[in-house]
Amino acid sequence: MPEEPPETGKMSDRPRFYLTTPIYYVNDEPHIGHTYTTVVADAVARYRRAVGYDVRFLTGTDEHGQKIERAARAQGIRPIELADRVVHRYHELWRALSISHDDFIRTTDPRHRLAVEKLIRRMKSAGDVYLGAYEGMYCSGCEAFYPESQIRDGRCPDQGHPVERVAEESYFFRLSRYQEPLLEHYRRNPAFVRPASRFNEVRAFVESGLRDLSISRTSLDWGIPYPDAPGHVVYVWVDALTNYVSALGYGEDPEGAPFRYWPAQVHLVGKDILRFHAVYWPAFLLSAGLPLPECVYGHGWWLKDEAKMSKSLGNVVRPGPLLRDFGPDALRYFLLREMTFGLDGTYSDEQFLDRYNGDLANDLGNLLSRVVTLIEGGLSGAIPAQPDAPEARELEPAAADAHAAWRAAFDAYDFSGALAAAWRLVGETNRFLVRHAPWALASDPSRAETHRAVLWGASEALLQAAAMASPAMPRAAEEIASRLGSPLPRDLSAFRWGLLTTGGRVAKRAPLFPRIDKAAYFKESRAVDDSKPIQPAAPEPKPAPPEGVALLTIDEFMKVDLRVARVVSCERVEGAEKLLKLRVDLGTEERQIVAGIAKAYAPEALVGKRIVVVANLKPAKLRGVESQGMLLAADLGGRPIVATFEEDVPPGTRVR
Numbered sequence: 001m002p003e004e005p006p007e008t009g010k011m012s013d014r015p016r017f018y019l020t021t022p023i024y025y026v027n028d029e030p031h032i033g034h035t036y037t038t039v040v041a042d043a044v045a046r047y048r049r050a051v052g053y054d055v056r057f058l059t060g061t062d063e064h065g066q067k068i069e070r071a072a073r074a075q076g077i078r079p080i081e082l083a084d085r086v087v088h089r090y091h092e093l094w095r096a097l098s099i100s101h102d103d104f105i106r107t108t109d110p111r112h113r114l115a116v117e118k119l120i121r122r123m124k125s126a127g128d129v130y131l132g133a134y135e136g137m138y139c140s141g142c143e144a145f146y147p148e149s150q151i152r153d154g155r156c157p158d159q160g161h162p163v164e165r166v167a168e169e170s171y172f173f174r175l176s177r178y179q180e181p182l183l184e185h186y187r188r189n190p191a192f193v194r195p196a197s198r199f200n201e202v203r204a205f206v207e208s209g210l211r212d213l214s215i216s217r218t219s220l221d222w223g224i225p226y227p228d229a230p231g232h233v234v235y236v237w238v239d240a241l242t243n244y245v246s247a248l249g250y251g252e253d254p255e256g257a258p259f260r261y262w263p264a265q266v267h268l269v270g271k272d273i274l275r276f277h278a279v280y281w282p283a284f285l286l287s288a289g290l291p292l293p294e295c296v297y298g299h300g301w302w303l304k305d306e307a308k309m310s311k312s313l314g315n316v317v318r319p320g321p322l323l324r325d326f327g328p329d330a331l332r333y334f335l336l337r338e339m340t341f342g343l344d345g346t347y348s349d350e351q352f353l354d355r356y357n358g359d360l361a362n363d364l365g366n367l368l369s370r371v372v373t374l375i376e377g378g379l380s381g382a383i384p385a386q387p388d389a390p391e392a393r394e395l396e397p398a399a400a401d402a403h404a405a406w407r408a409a410f411d412a413y414d415f416s417g418a419l420a421a422a423w424r425l426v427g428e429t430n431r432f433l434v435r436h437a438p439w440a441l442a443s444d445p446s447r448a449e450t451h452r453a454v455l456w457g458a459s460e461a462l463l464q465a466a467a468m469a470s471p472a473m474p475r476a477a478e479e480i481a482s483r484l485g486s487p488l489p490r491d492l493s494a495f496r497w498g499l500l501t502t503g504g505r506v507a508k509r510a511p512l513f514p515r516i517d518k519a520a521y522f523k524e525s526r527a528v529d530d531s532k533p534i535q536p537a538a539p540e541p542k543p544a545p546p547e548g549v550a551l552l553t554i555d556e557f558m559k560v561d562l563r564v565a566r567v568v569s570c571e572r573v574e575g576a577e578k579l580l581k582l583r584v585d586l587g588t589e590e591r592q593i594v595a596g597i598a599k600a601y602a603p604e605a606l607v608g609k610r611i612v613v614v615a616n617l618k619p620a621k622l623r624g625v626e627s628q629g630m631l632l633a634a635d636l637g638g639r640p641i642v643a644t645f646e647e648d649v650p651p652g653t654r655v656r
């Protein structure tokens with residue numbers, strides 16, 4: 001059963017819905033695993049807004065700790081510089097994906113530091129903090145200690161990262177005190193952790209006994225100074241978890257003041273960080289006298305080749321190429337539709353293309369083109385008032401059923417189910433058109449009313465389906481509505497038949513989701529990892545004209561995709577004295593480019609420069625190192641001079 005539609009009325013009367021994503025580490029660029037939680041959160045936020053909630057949606061970045069400090073050191077920059085760089089990538093990605101967050105928290109924000117200090121002081125005044133000494137096996141990959149019994153071959157049990165022995169003075173949080181209160185909370189709130197199978201794991205972990213938790217470090221500087229304890233910084237997980245309240249002003253509010261939107265309705269997290277959210281975080285909150293979140297949802301992982309994606313395995317799928325070739329809505333749709341929320345899912349280009357061609361290009365895209373063409377041809381492009389003939393209502397029961405199923409599925413975090421409901425209506429509408437064949441009715445004046453009713457009914461059903469798809473595919477839904485000459489309905493709390501605007505004019509435009517030729521696509525390349533960006537399916541290259549004769553047409557020249565790129569890092573290629581390997585930012589993605597300019601340029605001299613790159617060149621290997629493009633340089637008697645810009649042009653800008 002869908003949840004009761006909330007009462008409408010003044011802003012403050014609307015029920016609140018505060019939801020969060022994890023905050024992402026800034027040691028690496030985002031991949032589709034990171035993209036996933038944020039896309040899910042965005043769909044939930046959009047859905048809740050559409051059914052009448054006062055939504056607060058938070059995401060952000062986790063910038064302190066050993067992991068970040070080390071990654072920055074490896075690149076020869078300060079941690080904050082690394083953080084600024086990667087945060088910028090997250091902002092770009094979220095914009096490209098139409099993410100509608102209300103706030104973005106960085107753990108280096110001053111407001112966050114105030115909140116962390118306040119939380120620690122509260123835990124201390126509750127008598128839950130003491131000074132002790134810690135010796136144990138620390139995994140900087142997970143930023144967590146593990147019992148020695150769980151270490152195999154010097155690696156952590158959860159992720160297989162290398163661990164090291166750490167011994168230091170540390171403040172401890174009396175987690176052991178919270179075993180019973182946590183179990184009691186779990187008993188009283190059977191939906192506190194979802195899905196249920198994960199709740200059982202969490203419960204079993206707490207039942208097996210909780211040890212006090214080390215919450216400060218003396219071995220690193222890159223963190224929030226521990227209050228009143230020089231030399232100590234706050235343990236990165238205490239720091240990170242506090243983001244959920246610091247973004248709401250917890251640190252800035254006077255002691256004891258209630259703060260808006262807390263507690264959260266849901267923290268969306270991956271299963272690997274469930275324990276931090278379902279055990280440690282509630283214990284900190286209980287200690288600090290704050291209410292607990294309603295639910296922590298631990299989703300599964302995106303796997304590639306049966307393994308979790310990781311840079312070391314080389315199986316990372318980045319969103320950049322998928323976004324470039326298919327657009328944000330196709331990627332969002334795939335992520336939400338393909339994975340059963342809560343379980344693991346596997347990424348493959350094959351599946352992506354099947355979903356794209358089947359659900360988007362065929363089912364939805366063709367329905368839209370068909371309806372628009374039929375109305376243009378048969379009704380001079382104008383949407384009529386709802387006709388009286390029964391065909392105008394024929395799809396109403398299917399739409400009402402779809403709407404009810406869609407709401408129930410969204411309420412239950414079953415995104416695949418919600419989209420399946422919308423697509424059932426798309427399927428029904430396609431069949432409805434085949435059944436009534438309006439192209440035949442058009443030529444029979446005695447059936448004009450039926451003809452109008454069929455076209456009106458199909459358009460109305462399509463608009464209903466677009467509205468249901470809108471939390472997942474906001475831009476495509478807007479576009480469908482606009483092509484049907486109607487605004488996209490905003491209030492989806494109750495089903496209503498008759499969303500179309502009478503007199504609206506349909507607009508015929510290029511296919512919304514052009515079909516991709518799978519064979520050509522696979523012949524060219526594929527989307528899967530960061531070293532192989534997708535190339536759009538291209539025709540066979542023509543043989544090159546003889547030297548000296550060829551004049552290019554403008555169309556030929558425009559086939560060369562020249563782009564502004566910012567050099568992010570640059571290094572020599574070992575064993576190749578002429579080559580430099582550059583990482584460049586192309587606006588939507590990063591690429592690796594190998595260039596024969598090492599004799600003319602020191603690597604560091606290029607970092608930060610804006611250069612021109614041929615972005616659609618087939619990847620090639622130079623001395624065994626892959627180059628995904630080519631930079632432009634003047635050839636001054638064999639000395640290369642790299643083309644740069646005097647003005648600050650954004651990466652990704654086309655050069656022509």
Ligand code: MSP
Pocket residue numbers: 021022023024025032033034036037062240241243268269270271272273300301302303308309
């Ligand atoms: N910084 C911590 C979270 C602190 S929250 C207070 C962290 N960051 S992370 O960048 O490593 O991961 C962020 C999220 O991405 C986690 O929820 C993690 O589960 C998710 N994913 C990382 N790889 C993933 C997949 N391959 N598939 C799905 N989600 C995965 O942990």
